Amino acid sequence: MRVELRLHGGLRELLPAAARGRGELELVPGAAVADLLAQLGVQRKVVVACNDAEVPATHALQDGDKIAIFSAVSGGQI
């Protein structure tokens, strides 16, 4: 299955620069958000929205889902 990606902030470095954070990703059927993050190589704290709703790492993805990934807003400043 294939999902549409939008990586925000510094996370867009995980895709080619020319893509500016936009792209698609092929996943095995039944893949969850955690699988997607692993496949992308995401190592920092993130917030994932699937079709504009925030979802946990265990959330099962569907073909055609629109995934947005944001850097988690953590600390004193960021």
Place this chain on the structure above:
Amino acid sequence: MPYGYTGKILHVDLTTGKMHVEQPLPDFYRRYMGGSAMGMHYLLRDMRAGTDPLGADNVLALFNGLLTGTAISGQSRMTAVAKSPLTGCIGDSQGGGFFPAELKFAGFDGIVLRGQSPRPVYLWIKDGEFELRDASHLWGRITGDVEDTLHAELDDKRVEVLQIGPAGENLVRYAAIMSMSNRANGRTGLGAVMGSKKLKAIAVRGTHKPEVADKASLLELTKWGAKTVPASDVAGLGKYGTAEVVSGQHRAGGLPTRNFNSGSFDDWEKIDGTTLYDTRLKGAENGQQDRFGRDTCYSCAVRCKRVSEVAEGPYKTEHRYGGPEYETLATFGSYCAIDDLDAIIRANALCNMYGMDTISCGATIAWAMECFEKGRIGLEDTGGLTLRFGDAAMMVKLTEMIGKREGFGALLAEGSARAAAIIGRGTDEFLITSKGQEAPAHMPQVKRSLALVYAANPFGADHQSHEHDPSYESYPVRMAQIGLDKPQEKLALNEEIVRYAMVTQHLYSALDSINVCQFVFGPAWQLYDTEQLAQAASAVTGWPITVPELLEVGERRLNMLRAFNAREGIGRESDTLPKKFMKPLSGGTSDGYMIDSNQFEAALDTYYRLCEWDAVTGYPTPAKLNSLGLGWLVVNGKPAAAKGASDRSTAAKKAGAKKQAVKKPIAKKVAAKKPALKTPVAKKPIAKAKTAAKPKPAVRKRAAQAKAVAKRRPAAKKTATKSKPAARKR
């Protein structure tokens, strides 16, 4: 003298022009370590309660830190403290750049400024020598012009210039102290204090690096940091700046919008850090942003500062005035419902030209916009200006009017809380202030510990005084270093979150005293963790500094700030939140979020109990002050309250630092304005006077003792007009 420090503090009386150098004992350095805590020692010792923040008796202390000037990232920081003209409470603000390191290279750990000069002056410091010079030719000029003029006048572009812009001269109550024309000690209006003293600038040049006790250990930490940045959580910060978080804040419902009525801004992508990077950083047109569009502080591997420019159009802006941080994008952007990035860059530049805090400036404009839209103010108040959310041109216009104190800008220059008090008509309903300081762009409705810290922080609403809520769960290993191992649910404001707020507040307070960057050192996402900070501090000083000692230094500084307020009669009654925060947010993922007033008051009770402060007054208790070595602040069995400071001053002098040496100033008083670059050489050139200024550590103590004796000779009667060209000798 301890390793890492210069061992010298410069005291300047701007009324008389007299200056002297103090060489405190090592115990003084170990107790306060630098920055805010060190500056507070002088404010508490030398100022009386009730001092006019814009009067001659306000003391403005500027201190760098323990690590400042070494090679490790995040060390070139300086704290300014004085009584705030914005809040009437203690004022405190940090800034970076190159000035802090240069001040240490020039031979000083800090500068304590008293009095009021009869006319504009600037302070010139070079390798341990110092003089006051006439600044009439600089008065009224914007920061970039002043920097250029001083570089030419001192014939050295490596001179670092700390200065105020016209806003500081005009006593805008949130005027900033600027360096590099784009770095700011921005908050609490300390630029106005400098302006009230008629001190336009401090120019420094130094050539002496601080001595380090354990160079190998510090080098190891330094290299580790530089190597780790690309794979760390500050990598995005480096590339996209603090502006990186605009997207995440919007997603979390924590991007203050329309004067804090909402936490989501529909047009957030237009002001996002990636948009700034792609379109407006210097070099963006050729994909060379990383080379030309990022700037740094002295010896920092993170390089998070923005260099933006607008090439054409109504908001044309040159790059020397830097680029907007996240807070600035929010206050001039989402606070005002403005999505025009060029206008925000222009407003940011105006703040840097005139020397103003972008947070208070943008937030005050947003407050005025809401007041106008809701009919609480009208054309008769604004001088005929129509204020609407989303009006970028008006926002930029108002920013400049504030800097100049022109028209309606003169009222806004008072800050929103004072302006609301002047206008009345219920305009206070739209304030977002605590203790009179406008809230930064992190929302207590979304991160609840901010509700407590915004209210209880001694210098008003501040987002850099503790670690925000999500980090507790996200960084368990690092949190355990400071005894925090019970993360709580989102939106909790229970006893454990209060403890989390207090403990991380103590740590951040230590960061502001050791004086390091909170992006580089901290308890969570920062490059270095707390144990590494202790290791770095130990390596520099040779002292076995532990994490608990760091926390105690931070707690001591926090209690000093509270004690300052206590003697002004400012306590629990001022630890409040704006009414607006108790009303539900509208729209986005934080729709309906609000602060529960009962929960907030209960959290305050818990906070005072955990801090060991008086629950009724909010003052530090005598027992707490004594336990922190601050017994000299206790008068007649009570915490330093509203009584005058004279008797405390006596006690402090017994317990605190000693004035060991009176240094002969180069200038007797204020130098006459002189033609640039044509003045005769001083009888004792600055450069020559310092040729033996950097002895080997082993002989340093003896040299200092000998020097102290030598300095007791009568001060020479040289005039400043003779000393100016010395810089050219290097």
